[in-house]
Amino acid sequence: MVWISIDRSRKTSLKEQIISQLRASILNGERKAGEPLPSTRQLALDLQVSRNILLEAYDQLTAEGYLEGKRGRGTFVAEGALLARSETPAAPIAPLVETKKPDIINFRSGVPALDLFPRRKWSQLAQQVLAYTPSRDFGYDSPEGRFELRSAIAKYVYRVRGVRCSPEQVLITSGATQAITLVAKLCARTGEPFVLEDPITNDIQTIFAAHGARLVPLPVDEAGIDPSELTRGGDCGSVYVTPSHQYPLGSILPIQRRVQLIEYARRTSNYIIEDDYDSEFRYEGDPIPSLQGLDPNVVIYLGTFSKILSPALRIGYMILPLPLIERCRQLKWFSDLHTPSLEQLILARFLEEGHLERHIRQMKKVYKRRRDAVRGLFTRTFEDDVRISGDSTGLHLIAEFVDTEFTDSIIRRLYDAGVFVQPVRIHSADGRGHGNKLIIGYGNLQEQELAEGIDRIRSVLADIRRQRQTR
Template sequence: MTDTPVGHPRTHTRPTGGTPRTGTAPRAATARKTGSDLHLELAAGGRRAALMAALREAIRSGRLTPGTRLPPYRSLAADLGIARNTAADAYAELVAEGWLTARQGSGTTVAERAEPVTPARTRRPSPPPRPAHDLRQGQPDAASFPRADWLAAGRRALTAAPNEAFGPGDPQGRRELRAVLADYLARARGVRTDPDRIVVCSGFAHALRLLFDGAGAVLPGRVDGPLAVEAYGLSFHRALLTAAGVATVPLSLDENGARVGELTNRQDVRTALLTPAHQFPTGGPLHAARRAAVVDWARGRGGLVLEDDYDGEFRYDRQPVGAVQGLDPERVVYLGTVSKSLTPALRLGWMVLPEHLVDRVLAAKGEREAWASALDQLTLAEFIDSGGYDRHVRRMRRRYRDRRDQLVVALAARAPHIEVSGIAAGLHAVLRLAPGTERSVLKAAAYRGLAVDGLADYRHPLADPDTTPAADGLVVGYATPPDHAYPAALAALCDILPPPV
C-alpha cells in the first residue's frame, strides 16, 4: 500500500507524511518543528473520531503548535494500533476543517491559523532588574571560562572513557578524577591523601548537607554540640546548618585569622569550620601558630576541623598558603570546588576525608551518584591531567591580580582615605568605612545601579562585640564585570564612597 491517503469527498488536498523531495525547500516553521514522536491518548469509541478528537485537543492546548509537522499517517497508525485508512481519513477530515494543512512532498502540518488556547499561568514576581554595575563577590569571570580547552578535554575524555562510565554513577566519584585530584592537591595545596579518601560532591553546600543534614548525615552524632564557625562568613552556610538542627557559635577574628584558642573554653564544641587560606570575607590567612594550635585542639578533643579552601589557588603577593589538612589528615576534612577556579555551573567539588569517615559519607550519599555528572568528572580529570587546569589558573591569577591592582589604583586616586584589606588573595576586597555609614553607602549604590555587598551581612549574629567589634564596610568582588565595563564600575564605586570624616 502506498503512503497516499484515501481521498476524502470534502477536500481535494491530500495529506502526506513523507519527507520533502530533493530540491523542495520546506517552510521555515516546519523545518524547525517536527512531531515524529507524538503522544496521543484515544478515548473509547470509534477510532477515527477518537483520533480526530485527540489531535484537536493537542492543537487547542498548545502541545502541537502551528507549523508542527505530524508523523506520516502510516507511522501514526502503527504506533496507535489502528488501521492505516483510519489514520488517513482522520488527517483528511482535519485538513478539511482547517486544523491541518497538507502539501505533496512537505507532509502534514498543523495549520498556521489554528490558534491554541493559552494555558493559565501562575503569576510570578518579575525578576529584579540587572544592575548597571556588578561588583558582588562570589563569581569568577564568566567570559574567561576556557571553552575551547574544556571542549577538547571533553572529546579526549569521552573517546577514552570505558563503557561502564555511561552507566549509573559511583557515589565516590570517577576513579580517574580522584586519582588526578590526589596528585594535584598534593602538588598545589599540600594535601596528603590518596584517591580512596576522596569523595566527589557537587559543591561546598552539598558537602555540608552530607555531613550534617538529614537522618543519614555523617557528623551530628559525633559533633554532640554546636559547630564553631568564624565570626564573619556566609549567612547561607549558617542557614543551611541551622535548618539541619546544628547550632553555630562564632570564633572571634583579628589580623591573624580566627582566634582558635577560644575553642579550649568550649567543652561542648568538637568540630570547627574554618577558611584558613583566606578568611572569608575579611581576608588574611590563619597564622601558622594558630594552624598548629587548632590541629592540636582537634587531637586532644577527639574532634575535627572542616577546612573550606574556596579560593586557595588565587594568591598574589607570596607563595600560596598550604592546606591545614597536611598537618593531620585524620583530624581535618578538606573541602574544595571548581566554583571559583572555573565556574559554579559545573557543580563539582570534593571532600578529602579521614579514613574512618569515607564509608560513612558514602552511606550518606547513597548507592548511586545523584548530583555530579560522570561525564563532567571525566572531562575535569582530563583537563587537570593534561595541564589545562594549571594553565587556566595561572592565566586567571594574572587577570585577577590586574583587576585587584586597578581597584587599588582607583581608590588611591579618588578615595585615599578608604582602607582596603584582604587583597593578598582571592576575588574580592574589603573596603572599610567609617562607623555608621555602611547603610547609607549601600543605598547610594542601589540608586546608581551598583550591586555590591555590605560587610554587616556576613557577621554572625552572636559575634562578641568586645572581641570582634562590628565594622562597617563593603565586600567588593572584582572578578565579575567584563573588561569593557570594569572601569565604569570602579568609577561608580568611587562615586558612592563617603568623603573623609
Template sequence: MWGIELQKRNKISLARQIFLSLKQSILMGQISQGEVLPSTRELAKGLGVSRNTVCDAYDMLLTEGFIVSRQGAPSHVAEGLHITQKEVVSPKEHKRERPPIRWDFKTGQPDLSLFPWPLWSQMIRRATNTLSAQQLEYSGPKGYEPLCEEIAHWLMRSRSMDVNPEDIFITSGATQAFHLLVDILHKEGHAFALESPSHPGIRTVIQDRGHLLQWMPVDQQGADISCIRDKDISTVYVTPSHQFPLGGIFPATRRAALIRLASEKDFYIIEDDYDSEFRYSGAPVSPIYSMDSSRVVYVGTFSKTLFPSLRIGFTVLPKPLQAKWKHYRNFMDVQNPVLEQVALTEFLRKRKMDKHIQHMRRVYAEKRNVLLNAIEHSFSNAVQFWGDASGLHVALQFPGMEFGKQFMLNCRNAGIRIQPVSQYCSVQDNHKDKLLTGYGHLSDTQIREGVQALFELIAKNSSGSLEFK
C-alpha cells in the same frame, strides 16, 4: 498514552473515545501541528486495544481533517487547529520597577567569558568516545577513581599537599560537601563553630537541622578560636588561606593551637580552601590539612577555577569518616554524573588546568590592580583594604561609616549591587563599616565606573563627614 484514557464500560465505542481524546489534545495544543502520531500498531499496543480500533479512530481524524496522511508516510497533525491557549495561571507578580544593575560587585564570580570552552568541549568529546557501557552504570559514591588520582597530583603541584587518592571523595561542588559533613559530624549537644562573618552555605544547613552554632569572631588574621576552648564542639569550620569574606590569613600559631584543641577535645576541622588558587602577592599558604591530616576534612571545588554549573568539587576525608560518608552520599544522590568526571580527569592529566589557572591569575591580578587603583584614586586614604592578597574580591573598610539598609537601597537604586560584610555576621552590628567588592567577572571599565558611582553615593551619604581628597 498520548493523553488517551479509555473507559472500557463506556457507551461510547473505544475508537470514538480515542478519536475524541486526540481531537481534544490537538485543539488544546497539547499535541502540536505537524507532530507525527504514533503508528496504529504502536498505539494499539500501548492502549491495549486492537489495531482495527485505532485505525477506525485515525480514519475519523482524517475525515474531519485533524490529521493529514500521505501514502507510505506516517499521519501527522494538520496545521492551524490549535484553538485554546492553555491557561497558565501564574501568581501575579508585583515587581517594583527598578533600574537595571549596571555595576555588580557580587563575590566569588569567575570571568566565564575567558573559560577555554573549545578545549573543554574537546575533552567532553573524547570522554564520550572512551566511555564503556559499564561506565553508564552506577559506580558508587566515592567518585571516578582516575579523577581522584589526578586531583591528588594536582594538590601536590598546586598546594604541596601529600594526599592519598583513597581519601579523596568527589562531590557536586563544595555545597554538597558541607551538607553531607553537617549530617556526618553532628554530635548531640555539641555545636558547630563558625567564623563570623562567614559564608551562609554551611550555616544555613546547620540552622535548618536545628543544630547548635558557636560563633568565632574574625580579625585581620582570621578566626579567634579562644572562645571555643570551654565549649562542647563537634566541628570547627574555617577558611584559613583566605578568610571569607574578610581575607585574613590564619597564622601558624593559631593553626597549631586549633589542631591541638581538636585533638584534646576530639573534634574535626573543616578546611574550606575555596579560592586559594588565585594568590597575587606573598608566598602560598599551606593548608591546615598538611599539619594534621587525621583531624582535618579538606574541601575544594572547581566551581571558581573552571565553571559553577560543572558541579564538581571534592573532599579529603579522614579514614574514620569514610564509611559514614559513603552511606549518606549513597542515599542522597548516589554519585556525580560520569561524563564530566572523565573529561576533568583528562583536563588535569594534560596540565590544561595548570595553564588555565596561570592565565586567570594574571587576568585577575590585573583586574585587582585596576580596582585598587580606582579605589585609591576616588577614596584616597578614607578606605582600608582587607584581604587583597588573593581571591576574587576585596573587603573595603570605611572607618567611622555604617552601611545600613538605606544605604544598600540607595546603591540598588543607583544601579550598583554591593554586599555589606555585616550580612555575613552573627550579629548585625559587627563590621558595619565594611563592603565587599567582587571584581573577577567585571571589565576594567565596569570596575572604574562602578567605583566612581560608589564614590559619589558614599560621598553623598557621608554628608561631608569623611575626608576625601
C-alpha cells in the same frame, strides 16, 4: 456534534490538540462517565484529519484511563475521571522574565572570569572522552566519584597545597554546597555545639543550623579566629575555618593558631573542617600551605573548581580522614547516587595533562591586574575615607569606609543606581557587625566595569552626604 476545534496554524500537533481537549472535557465533567464517543471514522470526517490521528489519540487516552473500549459497542468515557474544581484559586504562573537589571555591575564575590573559561581545550578533551570512553562507563557509577579524577586530585593537592591523602580519601561532590551539607551530616549533631568563624558565609551558617547544630560564632581578627577561646568553655565541637583566605575578611591563619587548632581537635576528638575555596590565587609570595598537611587525621579538607574554572561545572571534592570515608560515601549515595561521570573524566584529563595549573598561572595575572585596578580606583576615588584589606589572595577584597554604615536602604539605592554589592554584616552571626565594610568581588569584571561601578558607588554616597547636610 463536533466539540473539538483544530488550529492548523499552531505548533502543537493535531493529535496533541485532540488529546488535550478530550482530556480536559472529561476532567471537568463536560463528557460524562459512560458517554459514548463518536467513532474514529466519523470524527475524522468531521474534523477533516487522518483517521490514524484519531486512533492514536483514543489509544493514548485509553492507556491513561480516560476512555474505555467496549467490544462491539464502541469507545466510552471511563468512570472516575471527573475531577471537581478546586475552590482555592490556583496561584498565577510567574512570567519567565529576566529580573536582574540589564546594566547592573555585579561585585558578587567568588565568581571567576567566565569569559576566560578554557573552552577550546575543554571542548577537545570532551570530544576525546566521548569518543574513547568505553560504553560501560556511560552507566551508573560510584558515589565517591571516578577513580581517574580522585587520583588526579590527590596528586594535584599534594603538589600545590601540601595536602596528604590517597585517592581513596577523596570524595567527589556536586559543588561545594553539597560538600558542606555532607560535613553537616557527618559532624553537626542536634543540639551540640559547632564552631564557625564570625563572620562567615551566611549559607554555611544556614546549612549547619538546618542540621540541628548549636552554632558557636568565634570572632575573627586580623589573624583569623583565636583557638585559645575554644578551651575556655570545654569541648565546643568541631570547627569550620577558612584558614588560607578567611571569608569574607581575608585574613590568613598563622602557624601558631593552626597548631592550636590541631591540638584542640586531637584533645577533644573533634574535626577541623578546612574550606580552601580560592587559595590558588595568591598574589604576594607562594600559596599558604594547607592546614590538613599538619595532621590529615583530624582535618576534613574541602575544595572546589567553581572558583578556579566555572560554577557551571558543579564539581567539588572532600578529602576525608579514614574513619569517615564509608559513612560519607553512604551519605553521598543517599544524596544523588553520584556526580556526573563524563564531566569528571574530562576534568581528570584536564588535571593530569597540566592544563589546570597553566590556567591558574594565566588567571593569576588577570586577577592581579583587576585587584590592583580596584585598589587604585578606591584609593583615588575615596582617598582617606576608605581602607582596603583582605586582598592578598582570592577574587575579592574588603573596602572599609570611615563614616558610612551600609544599611539596607543604602544597599538598595546602590542597586537602583546599577551596582550590586554586599556588606560584610550580612555574614555576621548577629547581622550587625562590620556594617561599614563592603565585599568587592572583581574576578568577573573588566577594568572599565570596575571603574564605572566604583564611580556609581561614589555618586550614590556623595548624594547621601548632600542630603544629610541639607537636613
